[in-house]
Amino acid sequence: MGNNGDLIRFSELRRGFGNASPYNGGGGDGEEGEIRHEWDFSLAAVVSSPASGAASDAIGVLEFDQTENLLATGGIARKIRIYAMNKMLDLAGSGMEAVMDHGDVCEFCICTPAKLSSLRWKPGMESKVIGAGDYDGVITEYDLEKHVPVYERDEHGGRRVYTIDYSHGDSVTIGASGSDDGTMQLWDSRCDPGCTVAIVRPDPYSGSPVCSVEFNPFVEHIVAVGCADRRIYGYDIRATAVPVFILDGHEKAVAYTKFLDPRTLVSSSIDGCLKMWRPEAEHRLVRTYKGHSNSRRFVGLSVWRNGGLLCCGSENNHVFVYDRKWSDPIWVHGFRSATSTTRSTSGFVGSVCWKQSSGGECTMVAGSSDGVLQVYHGEKRPEFV
Secondary structure, eight states, rough: OOSSOOOOOOOGHHHHOSOOOSSSSSOOOOOSSSOOOOOEEEEEEEEEEEEOOOOOEEEEEEEOOOSSSSEEEEEEEEEEEEEEEEHHHHHHTTTSSSSEHHHHHHHEEEOOOOEEEEEEEEETTTTOEEEEEETTOEEEEEEETTTTEEEOOOSSTTTTTTEEEEEEOSSSOOOEETTTTOOOOEEEEEEEETTSSSESSSSSTTTTOOOOEEESSSSSSSSEEEETTTTEEEEEEOOOOOOSSSEEEEEOOOOEEEEEEEEEEEEEEEEEEEEETTTTTSSSSSEEEOSSSSSSSSSEEEEEEETTTTEEEEESEEEEEEEEEEEOSSSEEEOOTTTTTSSSSSOEEEEEEOOOOOOSSSEEEETTTTTOOEEEEEEEOGGOO
């Protein structure tokens, strides 16, 4: 692995991407018909903010573990908080008031030395290790049983780490991090922290920050990189000298990239759009999604692969849900304070995350700039099941 080797063209990887998609909904990704509201969503629970007084506790990242029972949150409060979703949903469904105190549902927290911008559960570790990227340019892995760091690397020159992710293969787990220093770095936490598998500069001329890295969960050696130069770059980590694809269509920095299925990628930008792409197709851009407000902040992006749904936050303090088949949102919900019944547009929704469940029901969590968590439940309408 490294920066040398023959370029593996994206078209040569098509067999690895497979033909099947886990999405089994009706319709396709071609021409749009009239929008259908196939889902009913409701607010299941509101969890109060841990912050008090003038303190701020904006939530910038939400991540479910592999069991989808544990939810990790992070942000500017310098804490990783772990919540048990089963407990939260049991309380919400037991006839009790859906507004919950943070202290009743948070299992524990780990204090970190800096503000957190990214969290990822490490694969194959039975939900015992989580990786974190912070504003000081450091990547740290924490043992959640002992509540202590077990690995740390500081190879981004003190520049903010926006994003981290792990490969999903059965062999070696490779970590990737993207930073304000304009690099994506690949690393192996079994090695010395100063050892780097590869350093990639997607925009070598202007050094645009790398805002997002996302390994394809279906094809372990492909990683998508979203950059402030408005482009998305795809790399085969076995030969990183040249990207295997470049997607150009956003008008501003690309903040997030998510794989919806083996051959479909969704991106989010501060141009106020989500875009769906087929990188190996002749016409790569499939659809553009508009409705939410996003011109300057990270507002989150999550995809529910089994249901073909996309979700993002918004700078007007709303949650937006899109169906992959239609450009307009199918559901919008305003955030409110856990201590108030009125909705507010003064904050923003900074992170969202779907549980990757199957069937006709779904669960999504969103976190706001005032530290409030909201849990949503969705059911497919009977006529569309």
